[in-house]
Amino acid sequence: MKTFAELNFPGRLIAVEGLDGSGKSTQIYLLKRWLELQGLKVFFSEWNSSDLVKSATSKGKKRELLTPTTFSLIHATDFADRYERQLVPLLRAGYLVLCDRYIFTAFARDTVRGCPPKWVRGIYSFAALPDLTFFFRADLEVSLHRILDGRPELKYFEAGMDLRLSSDSYESFRIFQGRILEQYLSMSTEFNFLVIDANQRVEAQQSLVRQLMSARVDLSQYVLPK
């Protein structure tokens, strides 16, 4: 598998990964604002957000129709839709594409749900690797607190309730997130994750992200045409 740079795309894809509550969405939002304010060509894409597929996904989730296999396939469909129709054309046009979650989310979640890792990776083999992957590593307890302190209504699949880890959704969420964290950590070296300590203050993390970004990507190449 190659990165977009290795495939000679003029654009660059930057992905953020991490547990729910790791603060990754805040960080990628701030990164996006920073790039936009410099007048650069930026596009942001979120996991599970393609319109057509979303209707099926939400129906499946609402009615608890999804199995690990269909859960995996429907998210792959969503990803493929965004990949083929948005990400690739924009990267061809020399955009900086920011992705809140990328294929590693599927690798981690689907594997925890019991899908064979080789099968999952095979499905996503059409996708090139990000040029930079920031992994926001917070202590499990910290991410759990960020989500659970508000005592939110945890969604069935979000809490991993389909895995029957516990009949208590909070307990299930804890175990599920712990297993996902293990999966992320085991992928970290293989996929060159840039690990950011997500227990730090928002500003401290953001300055590290911006430093790494400007050190590794020549931002002057991505100025919006006047």
Place this chain on the structure above:
Amino acid sequence: MGTTRRGPASPPQPIASRSVMVPKPTPKRFYGHGIPGVDLEKLSGKLIVIEGADGSGRSTQIARLVQWLEGCGHATVQVGLKRSTLVSEELERAKQGNILSHITLSLFYATDFADQLENIILPALKAGFMVLADRYIYTLMVRDLVRGMDEAWLKNVYGIALVPDAVFYLNVPPEQLVQRNFQKNHTLDYWESGMDVGLSRDMFDCFLQYQALVEKQFRRLQSTYGFTIVSGERSVEEINAELQEKIEVVLVGK
């Protein structure tokens, strides 16, 4: 009284003509890793697949097979493409608008297939039903192969599929398919003509060229997946008789 010898009074026997043959279970397997957590030993039913182009007579044959199987006392269930609760509506919408790219459409179909596999096919086989599939993964693979997709990728995706007990491919030459499609609805289907592949701007030419490519891919897959090619250029009755004969062999465990 006569000399008829009579044995001791025996318990009432089921009447022979009404006795229903119990199909012999045969070992099942998946093409790849399959679906996690399925006990293959418990799948006592039979999975019978009918493949073929639109107009090859698939649905007519399946309707007759259902009649025949039910008449013989077997419980049946029918599945087909684009019939899942999960994504069939969305898939239909996507096809109407022709807005999805290849990999996306392919994965959408795979999702539709997986949903029916897990929620209908496997439970029905576990309950000992005869499952009749109007098309299976082969059509899906062939359509993608014609569109230049990677075979290894497709094989990995469909490694979830159960190997059927029998697969029949109703073979009808493209020239005849055209005639049958016109007889039925006086029009050629956009997708069945492969208009998205852009072989020709003329729909008629496109249909013929596309169906020829499809047939070629089916014949190529036949060597890997070993399905039975049945000539569809005969009367409905003749074809059905052949199918029944072959399915009977499957029911007794080959």
